[in-house]
Amino acid sequence: MAVQFSEAALKEYEEIVTRYPDKKATLLPALWLAQREFGYVSDEVLEYIAQLVGMPAVKVYEVAEFYTMFHKKKPGKYHLQLCQTISCYLRGAEDLRSYIQETLQVLPGETSADGLFSFQLVECLGSCHTAPVIKINDEYYDSLTVEKLDAIIRHLKKNSSGEDHGV
Amino acid sequence: MQKMITVNINNQEYEVQEDCNIVEACDAHNIPLQRFCYHRYLPVDGSCRTCMVEIETPQGMMVTTACTTKVKPGMAIYTNSEKAVAAQKSALEFLLLDHPLDCPICDKAGECLLQDNYFDFGRYDFRRTVARYFKGGKALNAGEHIVLDQERCILCRRCIRFFDEIVRTPELGIISRGHESSISLFPEKFIRNPYSGNSADICPVGALTLKEFRFKQRVWFLKKTKSICTQCARGCSIYIEHNKNTVWRFMPRENPALNRVWMCDRGRFSFNKLHEKRIFTPLKHQEEISFNQLYDDIAELLKTRRSGEIAWVVGPFSSNETYYALKTYCGDNAVCLMPPASGERDDLLMLAEEYPNAQGATFFGLQTETAPLIDKIQKGRIAALIIVEMDLFNLRNDSFAQCLMENIHKIPLKIYLTAYRDETVARVDYVVPVRTYAETNGTFINATSLLQKACQALVPEHPDIDAACIALYTIATGARKHQRRYSDASEMYDKLRSHYDELRSFQFNQIPEYGIALNMPKRADEPFKGIHVDFNVCSTAKPLEES
Ligand code: SF4
Ligand code: SF4
Ligand code: FES
Ligand code: FES
Numbered sequence A: 001m002a003v004q005f006s007e008a009a010l011k012e013y014e015e016i017v018t019r020y021p022d023k024k025a026t027l028l029p030a031l032w033l034a035q036r037e038f039g040y041v042s043d044e045v046l047e048y049i050a051q052l053v054g055m056p057a058v059k060v061y062e063v064a065e066f067y068t069m070f071h072k073k074k075p076g077k078y079h080l081q082l083c084q085t086i087s088c089y090l091r092g093a094e095d096l097r098s099y100i101q102e103t104l105q106v107l108p109g110e111t112s113a114d115g116l117f118s119f120q121l122v123e124c125l126g127s128c129h130t131a132p133v134i135k136i137n138d139e140y141y142d143s144l145t146v147e148k149l150d151a152i153i154r155h156l157k158k159n160s161s162g163e164d165h166g167v
Numbered sequence B: 001m002q003k004m005i006t007v008n009i010n011n012q013e014y015e016v017q018e019d020c021n022i023v024e025a026c027d028a029h030n031i032p033l034q035r036f037c038y039h040r041y042l043p044v045d046g047s048c049r050t051c052m053v054e055i056e057t058p059q060g061m062m063v064t065t066a067c068t069t070k071v072k073p074g075m076a077i078y079t080n081s082e083k084a085v086a087a088q089k090s091a092l093e094f095l096l097l098d099h100p101l102d103c104p105i106c107d108k109a110g111e112c113l114l115q116d117n118y119f120d121f122g123r124y125d126f127r128r129t130v131a132r133y134f135k136g137g138k139a140l141n142a143g144e145h146i147v148l149d150q151e152r153c154i155l156c157r158r159c160i161r162f163f164d165e166i167v168r169t170p171e172l173g174i175i176s177r178g179h180e181s182s183i184s185l186f187p188e189k190f191i192r193n194p195y196s197g198n199s200a201d202i203c204p205v206g207a208l209t210l211k212e213f214r215f216k217q218r219v220w221f222l223k224k225t226k227s228i229c230t231q232c233a234r235g236c237s238i239y240i241e242h243n244k245n246t247v248w249r250f251m252p253r254e255n256p257a258l259n260r261v262w263m264c265d266r267g268r269f270s271f272n273k274l275h276e277k278r279i280f281t282p283l284k285h286q287e288e289i290s291f292n293q294l295y296d297d298i299a300e301l302l303k304t305r306r307s308g309e310i311a312w313v314v315g316p317f318s319s320n321e322t323y324y325a326l327k328t329y330c331g332d333n334a335v336c337l338m339p340p341a342s343g344e345r346d347d348l349l350m351l352a353e354e355y356p357n358a359q360g361a362t363f364f365g366l367q368t369e370t371a372p373l374i375d376k377i378q379k380g381r382i383a384a385l386i387i388v389e390m391d392l393f394n395l396r397n398d399s400f401a402q403c404l405m406e407n408i409h410k411i412p413l414k415i416y417l418t419a420y421r422d423e424t425v426a427r428v429d430y431v432v433p434v435r436t437y438a439e440t441n442g443t444f445i446n447a448t449s450l451l452q453k454a455c456q457a458l459v460p461e462h463p464d465i466d467a468a469c470i471a472l473y474t475i476a477t478g479a480r481k482h483q484r485r486y487s488d489a490s491e492m493y494d495k496l497r498s499h500y501d502e503l504r505s506f507q508f509n510q511i512p513e514y515g516i517a518l519n520m521p522k523r524a525d526e527p528f529k530g531i532h533v534d535f536n537v538c539s540t541a542k543p544l545e546e547s
Helices: A007-017 A023-038 A043-053 A057-066 A086-090 A093-104 A146-161 B022-028 B082-097 B113-121 B158-167 B197-202 B271-275 B291-303 B320-329 B358-363 B371-378 B399-410 B423-427 B468-477 B489-499
Strands: A078-083 A117-122 A134-136 A139-141 B004-009 B012-017 B052-057 B060-065 B076-078 B146-148 B172-175 B182-185 B208-210 B223-228 B237-243 B246-252 B310-314 B334-336 B384-388 B413-418 B430-433 B442-445 B450-454
Touching: A007 A023, A023 A043, A023 A057, A043 A057, A057 B172, A057 B182, A078 A086, A078 A093, A086 A093, A093 A117, A093 A146, A134 A146, A139 A146, B004 B022, B012 B022, B052 B082, B060 B082, B082 B113, B146 B197, B158 B172, B158 B197, B197 B208, B197 B246, B223 B450, B246 B271, B291 B413, B291 B430, B291 B468, B310 B320, B310 B371, B320 B334, B320 B358, B320 B442, B320 B468, B320 B489, B358 B442, B371 B399, B384 B468, B413 B423, B413 B468, B442 B489, B468 B489
Parallel strands: A078 A117, B004 B076, B310 B334, B310 B384, B384 B413, B413 B430
Antiparallel strands: A078 A134, A134 A139, B004 B012, B052 B060, B052 B076, B146 B208, B172 B182, B223 B237, B237 B246, B442 B450
């Protein structure tokens, strides 16, 4: 099998195993670890995890497909997760969605042609009091307007032409 | 015998088995109740939510799924109360909501639970106001035998449970969520297990269909004949399903003590063989002759031989009636060759002996020791050899076949009774066409000593083609057609049964559906060895007609 955890990740996984009475219980943490390690969970990665956790590959596939937070395809450098649940919806999430779709030319589930931005609609991000919310990679951007989002996107585009990886 | 308790269903008292669930209780008394995910031979899942009933509990009336609820003494159950019916209809409505409704081109039509249940329990007013959702995933290649139509799937998980729990090769899963959920294989993988055909049987809709049956026949044209599979010594109970004298599929037939309601792919897809390489006309030195001439010639030729010079060779492929005819009419020079057991085997059903009736040959006391006959052939003391339903010249690594090839010139007369144009046909003097097991009645004894009957499904191509047992009788006795004692193989069975205590009380047409368990040593373990599946077959339930 081609893919494999780095030694550090493997050590981390072994520590996770000690927390549960049954190895199968490590499936979700193992998938998280894999997504962190490889950036996304390809079919190959799923088969590796299946072997690691000792489960049939199709059962691992079921779980990875159930949770939308696991990426089956390589995401963009910046992964935009727009909340589409009620509070954000009422506070203008639809406008943000149109803005993203038009300016970046991506539909939900797609990655922009330059590989910079991927776009996903998600359910409540638990930050309704600052709606509407977008999560970009692991950062929250609160109380957004189209103008604010536009500024953020410009900033990210500019950054990525240099070597700055911070969001 | 199971302990029985009394429950109250729709205000009437019924006796039911103590450990059954409400679906099973209803089935035992023919009380209609829809279901999809429940299957008699699979663990209960409770995933389709259609088998809704209302029950009385200490907390008051409760609507619940019948398949996940075990009966309790005195339990009051309503399948037809207002709430129960409303719940049944709503659950069903959801299943049909995004269904493609391509029944006209769906092979399942006619035996589809969605059709049947909707007919009985559905609501007919279409209430959808938002746009239809098309799931897609049509006619995907899911394996050697299986085609998958994801959008027809109602997510009952029967196929998943069958692969997970019975075959123990988890290959299918449900991916995504909500209305997008679909049945799926792992990407780029295919169903590979040797029992895959069963998934199409138990799929309540047309999501899993068989490549070998797709678009071949409408199921309502098929006639079902009770028979057995002859591809290995397990002898699974099957239906031969046929129309216009052609077999279109084999379907496993329920037999709780044998194959439950499963069969392997090797057996299932052997049905084509019944129509391949058939031989319908008698041959004399490879020239076609009439049946009259055939039997006249043979009678004439055998008349001049002493019985000690005539040898009979059969294999474990023939019916009990054929063995009985050999034993009764053909003298002492009859042997049964046992080809090596070289097929695939496992703990479920498949056995390595790829022939159906080695036990029958044992039961009728046929000689299996070939050395004396080999000796006689080598010394040129065999003047006539009659080979019965076994492709002897195609047997590899068999000492008898070897000897025969080397000494064939020493046997002046070779006669072959066969249904198929195989290698042996070209090496003999006379070929006597006989019927396949699907063209005659017959009985067989499987590896675990169960005697079952295989009933006649097809009419032979030519009226003079006989069952092997009758052809043998004719040859051995020199009887003319009008002198024959038997007009059908079942009469041969009815004759032989009188000699055996275990069979005496069963006429051919009274042989029980699940067979007769004979008290003789078994050649194999019971099926499903070490496979513990949590299912429960009520002794009071009537046989499963279809999934
Ligand atoms: S494919 Fe058929 S058996 Fe499998 S879950 Fe779907 S409807 Fe049920
Ligand atoms: S297990 Fe044997 S008897 Fe049963 S279906 Fe398969 S080949 Fe036929
Ligand atoms: S609704 Fe968007 S964060 Fe809760
Ligand atoms: S049959 Fe009871 S929930 Fe499916």
